[in-house]
Amino acid sequence: MNITTTTYTENDTLPAEEILGASETTATTKETPRPVAKAERIQTIDVVRGFALLGILLMNIPGFGIDNSVHYDVIYGRHNTADYYTMAAIYSFFDGTMRGLFSMLFGAGMVLFTMNKKEVEGGATVAEYYYRRLLWLVLFGLINAYVLLWWGDILFFYGFLGMLLYPFRKAAPKWLVLLGLACFAIGHFKQQAGYVEFREKRIEYVKAVAAEKARVKLTEKQKAAKAEWEEIEKNQKPDAERVNRNVSKMRSGYTTVFAYFVDRNAGFETWLLYHGLWDMISMMFIGMALLRLGFFSNKLSTSTYGMALLIGYGVGIPIGWIFFSKGVANTNIGAYLDAYRVPHWALYDIRRVLLALGHASLIMLIYRSKIVPWFMKVMANVGQMAFTNxxxxxxxxxxxxxxxGLDYYNRLKFHQLYYIVGGVWVLQMIYSYIWLRYFRFGPFEWLWRSLTYWKFQPMRLKVRTVE
Amino acid sequence: MGPTTFHQATPDQPLNPMVSTEKNVNLLPRIQPLDVLRAVALLGGLLVSIWLFGGFTNNKQLQLLHNPHGGNYVLYSMIVLLFQGKMLALISLVFGAGMVLYLNLENGKSAQFAADLFIKRQLWLLGFGLLNALLFLWTDDVLFHLAIMGILLFPFVRLSSRGLFIASIVATAIFCGKNYWKYADDKKAYNKYLAVTAYEKKLTRDSTARAQKTVQAKDRKNTAIVPKKDSLSKQQKADKQAWEGTLKNMKYDPKKDDGENKEMQTTSFGDLWSHLLPQTQNHEAQWTFKTGIWDIASMMFLGMALLKFGFFGNRFTRNQYLLFALAGLAAGLLLGWFRLYYNQVTVVDYKKYLLRYWLPYNFFFPLEKLFMAIGYASLVMVMTGLTRLAVIWKALASVGRLALTNYLLQSIICSLFFTGFGMGYFGKFPQYQLYFVVAEIWIVQIVFSVLWLRKFEYGPAEWLWRCLTCMKWMPIKKAATDTNQTVIPSLS
Known part of the structure; x- marks a missing residue:
């Protein structure tokens, strides 16, 4: 990718832009640091963020609506069904990429937040606002997980991981990319170590079976290894008792679901923050780099975006298909372990980065071509209210x-979930568009801001203010 | 908060053009109570850490709790009362105080500069923590946690001392609540166990069909799913095993330590590493998430509050400090004594305890730590005022200024001494002999620290830390002219 355009430095005057998006259209007073005024927003960042925000529901909807065992049923069932095609499309084209874009834009937003704030003598420092903001984000994440009861919340993690990004906000893009790659490498190393350990069990089993065939008496250890693997193979199939339990819990009243989620959330949060952070933080670093290279702010040449699209999709889609058809859709765990020393999950991140770049470039090119300006405007609105959305x-x-609620848990087929996604998308586009005609930012953006600056922020657009 | 507070100690802002070193030098007291306190925490902490380093395992402690008599028990209970948990509390407290000094908010513009350095420094500390845990094999490392908590509490540093004190109380209360929560879970687990065993009995006694019906109706509340067959469901089995496991963990098992001893005495570093990794990860992830955050936050807040209140700057008279010390220690020891007693009751018969008491034995542990920390801090304020003992405080202050170095050194020494990769003494010493090892290490560290600081400005690890934070080589040698200049909260 040839990068020809400018990189941002601290002195660049960049319109206000923040983490999950929020718009500001009028000037505010200068005495205290506060959401910086702007004449013109970088609309493209909002547009990309809008797409990422809507796209993330593609990946989240199974988590909301069905038990995990449905994946098993679809993959092990007949392949010429709508469910299977839907799953194939989602896994080869979207899985991880929307989350990736979201993480990238979060990293980018962090850079912008710190750049746009001016230090004020005697007041709280920009660093303090930055960290206050993130602590509130952690709290919003906890509310999302424990009050709204969404176990797949990411705000909690973004809040914490954002705290690690701060010292890197001025690093050169080159270093940021290297950091991102290093984080990928660590994630892969951990994953590969886990795979090797798992594969070891299969190898022991295969040895034991071979010995048995050769009529050699098995040692105690070999017997144990054989039994262990057989148990693992048996457990590949979803356990009906567990599934029923999960479904009946999810279809219960609020207190039951809440009690069910407390342990689940805590376990997830602990594990992901400690072991799974590489997935997110790597993309954040890359997003910071891309912002500084001008990628998200529509500063690169059309041919560069075209090239990025070509490479991103051209290489990413085939890899994505291999990843799905050979990896995700594999139905024989034993044969798989025998065949591969490195699992297809090793392709996950490279595919994710390529596809995410492809998605973003495509959006940029459509934006530039001005084919559907009204749609871009709507998506920008969705992106401006990303946190609310x-x-x-x-x-x-x-x-x-x-x-x-309506108690639809595990009642819809896999492909039917996506009707709901479509409905939510339309709804969010409409209310985002309408809301932002009257207000400066989304309701939760406003709340977040007001909490960060510990002062009610003006919300109404035009002359009247809420203050 | 009085501005004088800040001038009594030098914030570690070597590059900060706004801090006039001259002014600070003039106002510098000769002995820093914070340094002494840090040394007390560092050296005292080893008395508890040595259990894990040297193989005085939980199992062996259970043996003493089941049979609470004799010198061994007295020794153990003294360590429990005076040191267990309190030294981490002190370290966190001093760290919190150090944060306020380091960030020195009254410095106007340069506050941003300090904040920048502070975050970088915390990230490097995280690195030191990982090094300590993964290379020096200290599974109970706290640098990792101090690093994270420092960043997490950074936005609170501007609160008033009163606000910080309230924050400390809130964190303490949440910590207590967490302990209670764990206890409530145990109660729930016990009830589930009762339900499952009752079901099991009926299965064997009655005709199966009838039994299922009645119990299904009765136990629907307690057991998730009652399958339509004559054996326990997976969930029921898991419920049963969960409680049995809890009980088993409270029994002394003479054979239990053999496996651990063998693992720790393996001569291969790789094997040792993989054996200890789960423990390290558990301490860094689960422990932090469940209690660590509140444990450390409560004390960091307290430290920040005390510093802003002027506690470390002779805000009170000597008699007042003495009073605080006596009151704090008395309250802390009393709570500690109760905890120890009820801990025995718990391990002897947990079922009975569950049925009888509605609070867990460790419910007031967070408060106990709070009182003891205030007690120790006040005691140090009194004692450092005794000029006749100045030699001792100077020596201790040296240890405190080299806290990071000494902390890492403890890990290195103990790992080499106890694990099979080194000399392999793990599990071979009875409890009291472990304390001799501690005393030896104390002597080494005190002498080393005093001698080192004659030549150098900073300890080796502190120096490296500073270099990394500023990303350039910093001077380490002592400036010839000015001997009093440097009182740096090194593990602050």
């Missing part, structure tokens, strides 16, 4: 699926 997705989907 993210939380609203939790509210809507939990109310559709959980027992205390």
């Amino acid at each position: 993210y939380l609203v997705q939790s509210i809507i989907c939990t109310l559709i699926f959980h027992g205390y």
